[in-house]
Ligand SMILES: Nc1ncnc2c1ncn2[C@@H]1O[C@H](COP(=O)(O)OP(=O)(O)O)[C@@H](O)[C@H]1O
């Protein structure tokens with residue numbers, strides 16, 4: 051990771067959007083067959099519809115121009131069996147767009163291309179969850195070829211998966227002309243105030259469960275932010291890197307790499323002060339680090355008892371004071387087990403940050419926290435972009451040539 055967080059810089063250049071072809075600049079002719087690669091990765095109860103709502107304008111623009119629009123989206127994961135059908139999302143899209151949105155439950159079965167071919171100009175069909183297939187998350191070219199039978203051009207939205215080189219985004223871009231959807235351009239551009247160092251005091255509150263919170267968040271932002279408040283998997287990983295026993299605390303899907311990176315961050319030069327709590331709260335926990343019994347305080351330094359996991363922490367008074375001076379903040383990943391009633395870290399952080407330029411990142415974080423301020427549909431993707439200045443989908447879009455379109 052670079053020592054400076056980069057994105058679209060605050061000085062107004064296009065940053066990572068430079069050289070990216072855009073749907074907004076591209077005329078769409080009636081009857082053209084378009085795929086919209088979307089990112090409707092949201093829970094079945096649709097607690098937060100931001101990841102769907104942000105793609106409505108692109109869908110409407112394509113359909114209004116008379117395109118035949120095949121929508122592909124991921125949700126959940128094939129790897130852990132959490133991928134589900136998307137029929138409820140087709141119903142929601144229909145209501146919001148005020149037009150019929152048909153649903154075909156598979157995106158790569160024999161029937162799917164026939165459904166796509168039969169669409170009338172202006173029609174929209176949502177195809178089944180791309181993560182029904184193992185090849186999606188592997189970026190499998192054969193699966194991308196199957197998806198490619200649904201259209202002749204692709205508009206790539208789905209910022210939440212822009213850091214993934216998957217069959218339904220970079221895979222399709224390798225096979226057909228493609229442009230960035232308006233939602234992707236907007237989501238990337240809106241990160242600019244949280245990117246390059248601009249002299250404002252900055253804090254990153256990091257939590258959640260996914261390795262990107264450590265690999266992109268902790269490693270990438272410790273060189274450019276003033277204060278990092280780790281929670282969730284990031285705090286657990288730091289405690290492990292410091293040599294504490296962490297019991298059943300959740301260390302994510304790539305624990306060895308994350309602990310190694312956390313150790314490098316702790317030992318290497320960095321700008322950020324990293325907050326380590328004096329008191330964490332531990333509770334009996336299941337294999338996923340989720341609490342199954344009441345929590346009790348544990349003073350640090352100390353070891354988490356076997357079968358217990360860190361579920362929450364107290365913010366140190368000096369950090370609470372620092373937050374009141376913060377001018378720019380991001381919260382990436384819920385810092386504590388909020389949905390299980392462990393709310394101390396969130397209660398200490400969010401109300402103070404509500405008065406600053408603060409951005410909440412990610413799907414679960416935005417869905418579960420009481421926040422009325424600015425949000426981003428990207429979690430890991432936004433951190434990747436902030437940390438490295440680029441991501442897989444933008445690279446693939448830049449590689450497209452105008453002659454393809
Ligand atoms: N200490 C913890 N141990 C395990 N899970 C945690 C912990 N703290 C927060 N979480 C969980 O992290 C989830 C969000 O993680 P993640 O998927 O990485 O965020 P997002 O989808 O917003 O990017 C929350 O639902 C929360 O319950």
Ligand SMILES: O=C(OP(=O)(O)O)[C@H](O)COP(=O)(O)O
Pocket residue numbers: 089091126127210211214260262411412413414427428429430431
């Ligand atoms: O929810 C998402 O990412 P996030 O949890 O980093 O916000 C995206 O849809 C990417 O999903 P993935 O991390 O399963 O590839």
